[in-house]
Structure formats: structure tokens, C-alpha cells
Amino acid sequence: MIKRSFFTLTRPKLSYDSVEQNPKKPESINIPSNLTLLLNEPLDNTKKLLIQKGDSVEKGQKICLYSDSAEYVIAPVAGTIRVIDAYIDALGNTSTFLVIKNIQTQTSDTKAKTYDLKEDIASADRYLRNLPGAPPFKKLADNKTKINTIVITCADADLLSTTSQYIALNSMDKIKTGARILKNIIGAVKICITVPQDLNIQGEFDSIQVFRTDTTYPSNLPAMILKNHLNMILPAGKTPEDLGVCFICAEAAASIADAYETKSAGAEKIVTIIGKQGTRYRVKATIGTPLRKIFDLFSIHINDQDRIIIGGPMQGISTYSPFHPVEPGMDTVIVQDRDEIPEICDNACVNCGKCVRICPANIQANILVRYLAADQYEEAADKCDLESCIECGLCAYVCTAKIPIYQYIKLGKHELKKLRAEA
Amino acid sequence: MNNNKLTVSHAPFWHDGDSLFQMNLNIIIAALPAIIFGILQFGAPALGVIALAVSSAMIWEIISNIIARQKQTIGDLDSALIGLLFGMMLPATSPWWMVIIGTLVAVVVGKMIFGGTGANPFNPALVGMAFLMLSWPVLFDFDAAYVSYDVNYTALAPLAALKSMGAESISGVFATGDLIMGKQLGAIGSTFGLGLILGGIYLILRGYVRWEIPVSFIAGIIICAWAFNLSDPTKYAGPMIHLFSGYTLLGAFFLAPENSSSPVNTIPMLLYGFFAAVMIILMRNIGLYSDGTVLGILLFNLANPLIDSIRPKALGKGVNHA
Numbered sequence: 001m002i003k004r005s006f007f008t009l010t011r012p013k014l015s016y017d018s019v020e021q022n023p024k025k026p027e028s029i030n031i032p033s034n035l036t037l038l039l040n041e042p043l044d045n046t047k048k049l050l051i052q053k054g055d056s057v058e059k060g061q062k063i064c065l066y067s068d069s070a071e072y073v074i075a076p077v078a079g080t081i082r083v084i085d086a087y088i089d090a091l092g093n094t095s096t097f098l099v100i101k102n103i104q105t106q107t108s109d110t111k112a113k114t115y116d117l118k119e120d121i122a123s124a125d126r127y128l129r130n131l132p133g134a135p136p137f138k139k140l141a142d143n144k145t146k147i148n149t150i151v152i153t154c155a156d157a158d159l160l161s162t163t164s165q166y167i168a169l170n171s172m173d174k175i176k177t178g179a180r181i182l183k184n185i186i187g188a189v190k191i192c193i194t195v196p197q198d199l200n201i202q203g204e205f206d207s208i209q210v211f212r213t214d215t216t217y218p219s220n221l222p223a224m225i226l227k228n229h230l231n232m233i234l235p236a237g238k239t240p241e242d243l244g245v246c247f248i249c250a251e252a253a254a255s256i257a258d259a260y261e262t263k264s265a266g267a268e269k270i271v272t273i274i275g276k277q278g279t280r281y282r283v284k285a286t287i288g289t290p291l292r293k294i295f296d297l298f299s300i301h302i303n304d305q306d307r308i309i310i311g312g313p314m315q316g317i318s319t320y321s322p323f324h325p326v327e328p329g330m331d332t333v334i335v336q337d338r339d340e341i342p343e344i345c346d347n348a349c350v351n352c353g354k355c356v357r358i359c360p361a362n363i364q365a366n367i368l369v370r371y372l373a374a375d376q377y378e379e380a381a382d383k384c385d386l387e388s389c390i391e392c393g394l395c396a397y398v399c400t401a402k403i404p405i406y407q408y409i410k411l412g413k414h415e416l417k418k419l420r421a422e423a
Numbered sequence: 424m425n426n427n428k429l430t431v432s433h434a435p436f437w438h439d440g441d442s443l444f445q446m447n448l449n450i451i452i453a454a455l456p457a458i459i460f461g462i463l464q465f466g467a468p469a470l471g472v473i474a475l476a477v478s479s480a481m482i483w484e485i486i487s488n489i490i491a492r493q494k495q496t497i498g499d500l501d502s503a504l505i506g507l508l509f510g511m512m513l514p515a516t517s518p519w520w521m522v523i524i525g526t527l528v529a530v531v532v533g534k535m536i537f538g539g540t541g542a543n544p545f546n547p548a549l550v551g552m553a554f555l556m557l558s559w560p561v562l563f564d565f566d567a568a569y570v571s572y573d574v575n576y577t578a579l580a581p582l583a584a585l586k587s588m589g590a591e592s593i594s595g596v597f598a599t600g601d602l603i604m605g606k607q608l609g610a611i612g613s614t615f616g617l618g619l620i621l622g623g624i625y626l627i628l629r630g631y632v633r634w635e636i637p638v639s640f641i642a643g644i645i646i647c648a649w650a651f652n653l654s655d656p657t658k659y660a661g662p663m664i665h666l667f668s669g670y671t672l673l674g675a676f677f678l679a680p681e682n683s684s685s686p687v688n689t690i691p692m693l694l695y696g697f698f699a700a701v702m703i704i705l706m707r708n709i710g711l712y713s714d715g716t717v718l719g720i721l722l723f724n725l726a727n728p729l730i731d732s733i734r735p736k737a738l739g740k741g742v743n744h745a
Contacts, residue, residue, distance in 0.1 A: 004439035008630035012439060090431070223738065236739040307430040314435045322427055334436070341430055342438035347499075350443065350541035353633065353687025361738035366687060385737035393435035400441045401541065407433035 004398075012358070012398065014217040014314075016156065017280075018198050019165040026166075026270050026282040029297055031077055035100045035288030036325035039063070041071040042094040043086050056080045057100060060113030060264050062127065065096060070138075074130040076267035076287045078104045090317045091414075100288065112264040119184045119260075128259055132269040132287065133252030134329030139241060140186060147246045148189045149230070152179050154250045155196045155213045155220040158312020161332040163272045164250040165199055166282060171254045172203060178253030179208060181260050186246070194225060217314065218360055218392035222247050237387035249331070269326050274334040275300045290323040291333060305338035314393040347401035355395035355405060361388045365395040365405055372408040377416040386412050443540070446631050447500035451507055453626045454677060456618030458511060461611035465515035465572070469611045472517050473510040480506025480526040487535035501540045502530050508548040508677055511612025512670060512717075514568035521562060525551040545724045546681040552717045565608045576606040581668035586713040590652075590660040602667035609668065616667045623676025632680045635692035640675040641666065643700025651708050659708050670716035671703070678716070684724040686731035694730050699723035 004012055047066045057063060057075040064072045083099035115127045125141040140147060152175060154168030168175065179191045192209040195201055211229040213220050219228065222240050225247075226232040232243055240247055255266050273281040273294060281298045295302060302308070302322050309316040310324065312332055355365035368384035371377075380386040389409050396406040462469045484502035488495050509529050513522065529551025534543045556563055565580035572578070581597050597607065605615035613619070626632040644666050651659035665671060670678070679685060679699055686695050699720050706715025 002437065002439070004441055004630075007628045227738070234739045236737070238739070302427050302429075304428045305430050306427070307432070307436065309434075309436050311434075313437045316434055316436065318429070318431045318433075318436070320429055320431045322429065336436060338430065341432075341436075342440070344432065347443065348538065348541040350682045351685075351687060352446070352682045354441075354630075356687045362735045363737050364687075364734060385740055388737040388739050390738065397435045397437055398439050398441070400446055401443055402438065404433055406435060410433070 014159060014394075014397075016196060016215050016217060016220065017160055017162055018196060018215070019162040019169060020280075023162075023166055023169065023282070026284040027297065029283055029285045029289060029294060031102055031104070031286045032289055032293050033102050034082065034290075035076060035079070035102060035286065036290060036323070037063075037073045037075075037098045037100065037288050038087060038089075038325065038327060039065065039071055039073050039096045039098060041065055041069055041096060043084070043096050049084070051081055051084065051098075053081055053084060056103075058113050059104065059111070059267075060115075063098065072129070073098070074127075074265050074267070075100060077102045090319065112262075112267075114263040115265070117260060117263050119181065121185050124185050124256075128256065128265060130267075130287070130328050131252060131255040131259060131265055132267070132328055133249045133255055134327075135248055135252035135256060136241075136246065140246060145242055145244055147186050147241065147244055149245045150179065150182055150186065150188045150191050151211075151222075151225060151230075151245060151247045152191070152193045152208075152250055152253050153220070153225075153247055154199070154201075155194045156312075156331065157218075157220045157222075158315050158332065159217055160274055160280075160334065161272055161312050162280070163270055163282075163331040165196060166272075167250045167254055167270065168195065168199065168201060171250075172201060174254040174257040175250050176205070176208065178255070178257035181256055182248065182253065188246075192229070194220065194229070196220075218390070218394065221390055221392055223390040224360060234390070236385060237381075251331075269328060269330065271326060271330055272332045273298060273300070274332065276306075276335055276337045276340075285326045287326055287328055289326045291319075291326065292322045294326075294333070295322065295335070300335055302335065303338065305341075307336040307338070307341055309334040309336060314397065315391060343402060344404050345402040347403060349403060350401050352400050354398040354400060358394045358398050360392060360394070361385070361390050363388055363395075369403060369405050369408055372412045375415075377412050377419060380412055381416055386416065389413070443499035443501065447504045449629055449631050450504055450626060450677070451500065453622035453631075454507060454511065454612065456622055457612045457615045457673075458507070460605055460615035460618050461511070461515070461613075464605060464614065465569075465611060469515035472513050472515060472522055472611060473507065475519060475522045476510030476513070476526055477503050477506035479523045480509065480530050483527055483530040484535065487531055488539075491535070493539065496540055499540060502534075505529050505534065505547045505551075508612075508673075509551050511673060511677075512548070512552050512610045514563070514565055514609075515611050516568045517562065521555060521559065525555045527551075528554040541683050543683050544727070545721055546678055546684045548681075549678060549717050549721050549724075553721055556712075556717060565610070569608050574606075574608075576601060578608060580608045580713075581664055582707065582713040585660050585664065586707075589658060591657040593660070593664075597664055597668070599663045599667060602664065607668055610670065610673075613670050613673045616672050619672040619676055623672070626676065626680075632676065633685075633687075633692055635689060636680040636685060636696040637675045639693040639696030640679050640700045643697040644671060644675075644704060647701045647704040648708075651704065665704060665707065669707075669714040674699075674703070674716040674720055679720050679723075684727055686727050688731055688734045690733050691727075691730040694733075695723055695727065698726075 059078045061075045062072050079100040079102045082101045087097040125137040129137050156164045194211045194213050197212045223234045267287045307318050363385045371380035393406045480502045529547045533547030533550035537543050603616040627634045645662040648662035648665040652661045686692050703715045703719035
């Protein structure tokens with residue numbers, strides 16, 4: 001954890017970590033006997049399930065819950081379904097989890113099911129949503145605005161993570177191929193790629209525009225890339241897709257290239273693991289592997305009251321189970337010792353203004369938090385720019401009174417959405 | 424299956440390690456040079472006043488929290504700091520009842536009834552001070568307070584002398600160097616200018632005081648006093664005597680930048696400091712009081728919410744090209 005320095009005349013600077021020189025190959029982990037898959041659709045007793053316990057699945061088979069389901073998962077191994085049950089995520093949304101018993105041998109030689117893949121968005125959305133790196137095909141297929149710019153991010157958005165940088169260093173050719181395929185699929189005009197300033201990447205980029213990003217957090221967040229490199233200001237409450245810009249991480253681009261080459265979906269995700277002493281490990285794990293198995297591999301011991309963070313220290317979410325599976329979009333996992341966890345207080349804001357001075361979006365967080373604490377979400381949006389927040393978490397990081405400002409903001413946005421949906 | 428009970432909470436999972444306790448402790452440490460000098464200069468009564476002010480302020484907070492059935496917040500040192508700053512503004516000979524009444528008004532009326540730490544619209548120490556100054560003005564006559572003291576420098580409170588005698592008759596009486604080194608009559612913690620400046624610089628470097636407020640405050644004092652001085656040097660004193668006497672430096676580094684009652688945006692901070700200082704010089708030169716620091720800062724505490732609404736536009740606000 002980066003603490004405030006003794007002298008802080010200027011605001012604190014948090015720097016992105018850069019990938020080490022000549023990084024080692026990621027450790028491989030054997031495919032465990034049971035894999036857990038999360039399916040973003042709640043169970044519905046009134047409908048008839050398409051799958052049953054005991055059903056066998058092929059590697060690469062598309063699994064849907066119901067005949068009219070829009071959501072699916074891809075089986076990463078051949079096996080049989082052992083459990084189908086409800087799962088509640090960190091934000092309280094209900095979805096479903098499946099446990100698949102692995103029946104294939106430990107080597108991943110088992111041929112994956114091949115698909116009839118065409119270079120169009122419908123076909124990609126039909127089979128490739130679950131690729132390592134979680135390409136946002138669902139959003140792209142639904143989106144009403146035409147996407148004209150694709151930004152491939154080789155710069156990790158959150159602190160500590162180096163997964164995207166590692167892939168950029170090792171698979172740049174695949175990323176470029178993937179970018180070209182994406183361009184055809186989406187019909188985008190412009191492809192850009194973000195590369196951290198200090199990352200040494202050689203080679204030709206042809207028509208791909210390269211953005212060298214700053215090493216200070218939060219310059220790799222989409223809103224900041226739009227502002228600093230594309231000269232676009234993200235309007236309050238809009239997404240980059242509304243502006244016609246789509247952000248896709250480096251790993252997704254590389255796995256799209258693989259998928260179109262083999263006509264099947266890959267299932268091996270590269271994850272950066274940060275241990276309790278800040279040691280960094282990199283692992284290549286099959287999607288669905290419980291995190292516990294990975295911790296055992298690196299001898300990271302989990303005690304009661306420790307915290308397992310999926311994602312970075314500023315924007316991640318903490319999970320309640322060490323058996324949480326590896327997901328397609330999971331770049332980083334941090335294990336925080338219970339003695340390292342900073343306390344949070346219900347103090348009132350003392351108006352010291354540190355949050356205001358550090359906010360990259362110029363939000364008056366000191367006033368905003370008062371509205372949010374009083375459940376006045378509409379006022380917070382009208383008067384204090386709730387929707388301009390780019391969710392970097394810096395306000396809560398510097399808060400002297402230890403108020404969970406970022407949590408208030410996320411809750412406020414969630415409640416505001418609900419209020420507007422009801423109105 | 425060994426399923427650990429994990430800690431689940433919301434991002435961010437890091438914190439810069441700062442806390443209210445740290446902040447208030449640092450402000451107290453920064454105030455110590457001036458206080459220790461005051462105690463050396465004015466003796467045991469000064470120590471007594473400071474100790475009583477700090478302890479009574481903390482006790483008032485405990486009592487208010489018990490009455491309001493709130494959890495105890497004494498641990499963040501906020502009331503200790505209020506008591507300390509309040510004690511620094513008193514003459515060393517203040518009677519005990521005055522200290523206790525002052526901290527009662529400062530902590531209970533100035534802070535607790537608004538909801539405690541962070542909710543006060545005015546600087547609590549100044550609320551207590553203003554109450555005492557208006558109620559018992561005679562106790563703030565520093566010349567009378569220190570009549571039994573035998574000192575080896577001009578035994579006059581500079582601002583009171585300036586008010587009663589005019590600028591011409593005191594010119595040369597108070598050397599700037601003497602004023603900075605604390606050779607003047609005044610409140611316990613306000614005479615040692617050098618100590619206050621060092622403490623203030625420490626706080627600015629540590630990030631506990633926003634530099635904009637003290638800098639614009641001092642600029643306001645100098646510019647306004649200098650303008651008066653230019654218009655009539657016989658009637659109005661130069662900027663140095665205003666800067667290094669009375670509560671000016673205490674106000675610049677400890678009172679005006681009080682978090683909850685001062686602005687946080689850059690332009691408002693500059694305006695707030697500057698105009699609070701201008702108001703102080705106006706009160707000193709034209710008004711009734713010999714030192715307008717207390718009322719000047721309180722007045723601009725009042726204007727804080729209004730001027731703090733001058734702020735930069737938030738990202739993406741009013742942009743509609745999507």
C-alpha cells in the first residue's frame with residue numbers, strides 16, 4: 001500500500017507498475033477436477049432448464065439456461081455438470097453458477113469444439129463473449145451508436161496490474177491481427193492502441209495509431225484516454241460506446257486472433273496475482289479454476305479476515321469466497337493481509353478538500369458526499385455532478401476522515417438509475 | 424472444505440494512511456513553539472490558561488456527546504485543538520471562569536450543536552473568542568492584563584497603542600525585529616511571530632494547511648495596510664506592525680485555514696484569505712476594535728459557502744455532442 005509521504009505540498013502521485021524486464025513465462029496450473037462458471041442470468045423456476053445435473057458437455061460447448069436466454073457460457077473443458085445453483089455477486093445481483101466436473105486428461109490437448117465463425121458482429125457475439133479478456137461483444141451487438149474507433153488497451157487501467165502489458169510485450173503480432181479482425185467485424189474506421197510510456201515495444205504499427213500513456217494513475221482509465229489522446233470529453237452519465245469509441249483489452253484482441261485462426265474459443269486466462277508481501281506472480285489458468293488452487297500453487301496462505309480483491313486496489317471488488325473462479329475479465333487478484341486492511345469510518349466530512357484537489361473530473365466530492373449520505377441522489381446529480389465521476393477511487397484513497405466516498409458514489413449512481421427507471 | 428471468512432468491502436482497498444487524529448496532532452505540534460515561548464515569557468499563569476482551555480474544551484465535548492447520545496469523538500483531538508487555539512488567544516492573566524465559559528461557547532455553540540466535527544460553519548475557537556470579546560471587552564486590554572509584569576521591552580500592546588495614540592506617535596517604538604521575536608505584549612500564543620511562521624510553514628509542507636489561504640491572507644494584510652499607510656502615514660501604520668502584532672499570524676496560519684469553515688477551491692481560497700485580511704485592516708484602521716482578526720475571519724467564514732461555489736466545471740458537464 002502506498003502511504004502519503006511526509007511532505008505533501010503537492011497532491012500525492014500514484015504510479016502504474018510497469019512489467020518487469022524480460023518477464024518469465026506465466027506458471028501453468030493443472031486443470032482442476034471441478035470448475036465453476038458464472039452465468040449472468042438468474043434461475044427462473046417457471047421456465048424449463050435446457051441443462052440438467054449429470055449432463056455431459058464438450059470442451060467449447062455453448063451452455064444456455066433456457067431456450068430464450070441471451071446469456072451463455074462456454075465450457076472450458078469436457079466434463080459433466082454437477083451443480084446448477086443461484087449465485088449472488090458483490091453488488092447483490094443474482095445470477096447462476098455451474099460446477100463442471102472435468103473428465104478430460106490433464107493435458108489440454110482435447111480438441112475444442114469448432115464454430116462456424118464469420119467475420120460479422122452477430123457471429124462473434126454468438127460464440128466469443130467468453131474469450132479470455134472478455135471482449136464486449138454483447139455491448140457492441142446491442143449498441144445503437146455506430147462504433148468508429150477501437151482502442152486496444154495495452155496499458156492496465158488499475159494500479160499493480162501488469163497483465164495487459166505482459167501480453168503486449170509477448171503477443172503484439174496477435175494483438176495486431178485481432179485488431180484488424182475487430183475492425184472488419186465492427187466496421188470501425190480507426191484503430192488505436194494504448195501503450196505505457198515506459199514499455200519498450202518495437203515493430204511497425206502500420207495504420208494503428210499509438211497512444212503513449214502517462215504513468216500516473218488514473219491516466220489509463222477510458223475517460224482520461226478519451227480526454228488526453230482522442231480530444232473527446234466524455235459527457236456526464238454516458239459511456240465511451242455512446243461516443244462511438246470501444247475499449248478492448250490487449251488480451252481480448254489476442255484471443256480474438258486465436259479464435260478466428262482455430263475457429264474455436266480459447267479458455268486460458270493470464271492473471272497477475274499479488275501476494276501478501278506484494279510479490280507478483282503470473283499464472284495461466286483455465287477459466288473456472290477456483291482461486292484457492294492458484295493460491296496453493298504459490299503457497300499464499302489465506303486466513304480469516306483477509307481480503308481477496310479481484311481487480312486493482314482502486315477499482316476492484318472483494319470476493320467473499322476463496323473458491324471464486326477465474327473469470328474471462330479477471331486481470332489481477334490481490335491478497336491483502338488482515339493487518340493491512342485500512343479502516344473505514346462513519347466520520348462526518350471535515351471539508352479539508354483533499355478529494356476536491358485530487359479529483360480528475362473536478363467534482364466537489366466534499367459537497368457530493370453530504371448529498372449522498374442524505375440519500376438525495378437527484379440533487380447530487382444536478383448540483384454536484386454525480387454522473388461525471390469516472391470512478392477512479394482517488395477521493396476515498398486520500399480522505400482524511402476515512403469516509404468511503406467511492407462507495408457512496410457507486411451506490412448513488414445505482415440508486416439514481418433505479419429512480420430514473422421508475423419515473 | 425476450509426472456507427475462510429473473508430473481509431468484504433468496497434474499493435478502494437488502499438488508503439494514504441492519514442487520519443483526523445494525525446491532522447489535529449500535527450496542527451497542535453505546529454502551534455507548540457509559539458505556546459512554549461508564551462509560557463516562558465508570561466510564566467505559570469500562561470501554562471495554567473492553556474491547560475485549562477484544552478482540558479475544559481475536551482470535557483465539554485464529552486458532556487455534549489453524552490447528552491446528545493452520540494458516540495464519543497474525543498479521540499480525534501478536534502476539541503483539544505479548539506481549546507488550544509482558544510487558549511492561545513487569551514491573555515495569560517485570564518480568570519478561570521472566563522476560560523471555561525469561552526470553551527463552553529466554542530465547543531458547544533461553535534461546534535457540537537451543528538453536529539460535531541466537520542459540521543461547524545464558523546471556526547469554533549473564534550466563536551468562543553467573539554463571545555468573550557463582546558461580553559467582557561475589559562479583560563482583553565492587554566496593557567491592563569500585564570500591569571504587574573516587569574519586562575525589558577516596550578510594555579505596550581502594539582495594536583492598542585496604535586488605536587489610542589495614532590501611527591505617528593508610535594513610529595519607531597516597535598521595531599519589526601522585536602515584534603517577530605515576541606518582544607511585545609499580547610495573548611499567550613500570538614506574540615512569537617517567528618514560531619507561528621515556522622509552525623505554519625510546517626503545516627503547509629505537511630499538507631495540513633492549504634498554502635493559498637495563508638499566502639493570500641498575508642498579501643491582503645500587507646496590500647491593504649500599505650494602501651492606508653500611503654494615503655496618510657501620520658494616521659495609519661505601515662504593514663509590518665499589522666502583520667507581526669495582534670492575532671494576525673495566528674489567524675493566517677491557524678485560524679483562517681480551519682478546514683470546515685474555509686473554502687477548498689483555488690480561487691475561492693485566494694479570495695477568502697485576501698478579503699478576510701482586508702476586512703481585518705479595515706476594522707483596525709476605521710473600526711472600533713483595535714484588533715479585528717476574530718470578527719474579520721468570522722465574517723468570511725459566513726461567506727465561505729457562497730464564494731466556494733466559484734469552481735471549475737466538472738468533466739463532461741454540459742457537453743452534448745454524443
